[in-house]
Amino acid sequence: xxxFVDKDTRLLxxxxxxxxxxxxxxxxxxxxxxxxxxxxPGKGGQKMDEVPVFNTVSxxxxxxxxxxxxxxxxxxxxxxxxxxAADAAVELIVCIxxxxxxxxxxKVKNYIxxxxxxxxxxxxxxxxxxxxxxxxxxxxxxxQAGGPIGVVSRSGTLTYEVVHQLTExxxxxxxxxxxxxxxxxxxxxxxxxxxxxxxDATTGIVMVGEIGGDAEEQAADYIQENVTKPVVGFIAGLTxxxxxxxxxxxxIVSGGSGTAQGKIDAMKACxxxxxxxxxxxxxxxxxxx
Numbered sequence: 001x002x003x004f005v006d007k008d009t010r011l012l013x014x015x016x017x018x019x020x021x022x023x024x025x026x027x028x029x030x031x032x033x034x035x036x037x038x039x040x041p042g043k044g045g046q047k048m049d050e051v052p053v054f055n056t057v058s059x060x061x062x063x064x065x066x067x068x069x070x071x072x073x074x075x076x077x078x079x080x081x082x083x084x085a086a087d088a089a090v091e092l093i094v095c096i097x098x099x100x101x102x103x104x105x106x107k108v109k110n111y112i113x114x115x116x117x118x119x120x121x122x123x124x125x126x127x128x129x130x131x132x133x134x135x136x137x138x139x140x141x142x143x144q145a146g147g148p149i150g151v152v153s154r155s156g157t158l159t160y161e162v163v164h165q166l167t168e169x170x171x172x173x174x175x176x177x178x179x180x181x182x183x184x185x186x187x188x189x190x191x192x193x194x195x196x197x198x199x200d201a202t203t204g205i206v207m208v209g210e211i212g213g214d215a216e217e218q219a220a221d222y223i224q225e226n227v228t229k230p231v232v233g234f235i236a237g238l239t240x241x242x243x244x245x246x247x248x249x250x251x252i253v254s255g256g257s258g259t260a261q262g263k264i265d266a267m268k269a270c271x272x273x274x275x276x277x278x279x280x281x282x283x284x285x286x287x288x289x
Contacts, residue, residue, distance in 0.1 A: 001201035002129035002175045003150070003192070004092060004118065005068065009133045012037040012060045012090070014081045015072035016048045024072065024096075024137050025051065031134040036064040058088040070126065070135050071095040079104035082119060086112045093186070094135050095121035105184035112186075119186025123248065125156035125178035136178070138163075147172015149289060150196035152189060153208035154181045154215070154248065158236055158278075162206055165282030171289060174202045181210065181248025189219035197227050204230045204289040206281075207272070209263055211237035212250045216263040224270035230288050233272040234281055235263045 011028065015021040016038025025048065029035050037060035038048050044055035054060035057069065069090045073081040078097040085093045100122050112119060120127055126136015131145025139160060144167040151166070151173055153159040159178045166173060177192055179185060189207060196202045205227070209216035216235065223231055238260040267274050273288045275281045 001199050002132065003195040003199050003202075004120075004175065004177070005127055005129050005133045005135060007032075007132040008034075009068050009092075009135070010034050010036045010064065010066045011068045011070055011135060012039060012057065012064065012066035013051075013070050013072065014039045014057065014085065016040060016051065016053060017043055017046070018072055021072035022048055027140070028070075028134050031140045032131075033133050033135060036066050057084045057090065061088050061090060066090065068092040068094065068135060071097055071122075073097055075099040075101070078122060079108050082108050082122075083111050086115045086117045089116060091117060093117055093119045094124070094126050095119065095186075096124065096126060096137060097121075098123040100182070102182075102184055105182065109184060109186075120177065121180045121185060123182045124180030124185070125159055127175065127177045129175045130173050138176070138178070142167055143176065144172035148174065148201065148203040149206060149285070150174050150192070150199070150202040150204070151176040151206045151208070152192040152196070153178050154210050154250075155208060155236060158208050158234070161278065162208055162234070162281060166206070166285055169282045169286045171282075171285060174199060181250050183213065183250040189215050190222045193219060193222060193227055197229060202229065204232070204285075206285065207231055207233045209233065209235045210248065211235070211240050211260050211263070212248070212258040214258065217266040220267045220270040220272060223272060231272045232275060232281070232285050232288055233267045234275045234278060235260045235267070236278075238276070
């Protein structure tokens, strides 16, 4: 099993005719993802390779039965792209775009709050169920299908590092999700933890956090109260100086909150197996799982 996406997911790509959209759409197709449509206003009727392009998401969904959208739309227009997909009731929206203004995302959060859709991202690598479906920019070959471990992370590149180490240890993954590192995003740690807890095929979870905010502390409390499966955690940014943004818009220590050590202490207090040396995470997972 898996969470959120599988071999039956039917994907449409917003921004499919742009350079990044074309490149990553082809990577998803090569991996085996069912890419059934693209959307670029004004380019309806064209094709990207063999993928039909439509002017609107609603038209693409009606014609192809797409139930997931991947967004490669430039930052000034990405919020509108998310809301258009939500208007069309696309079940899962994966926004890869980086640099969307915080005010735009606040509008998006409010807009989709009462709609039957799930947003992953923005500023994220996407989601993959190994061997079945890849929606995003992650390198497919490092993932191992048929395994029992779910991965959720705020950082894209750290997701890849963790997955690579798991695969090197012979530990496959059910689903791997990058939730993004922006201050305002869609699906959060707790959403993913709840889904992994409910997934019979997932027997253990890796959670990768970073400095800034309190999402990791909230997730740790949730794990202590609701998750019966073993969890390995890692927090990036132990040596980050206060007041300096590190990589992501949300990765900043301010006002004495959001420090790596504070998050590590909270995770340990809630029974999470914390790895403090990223280079040994795979070995720790082999011991724990």
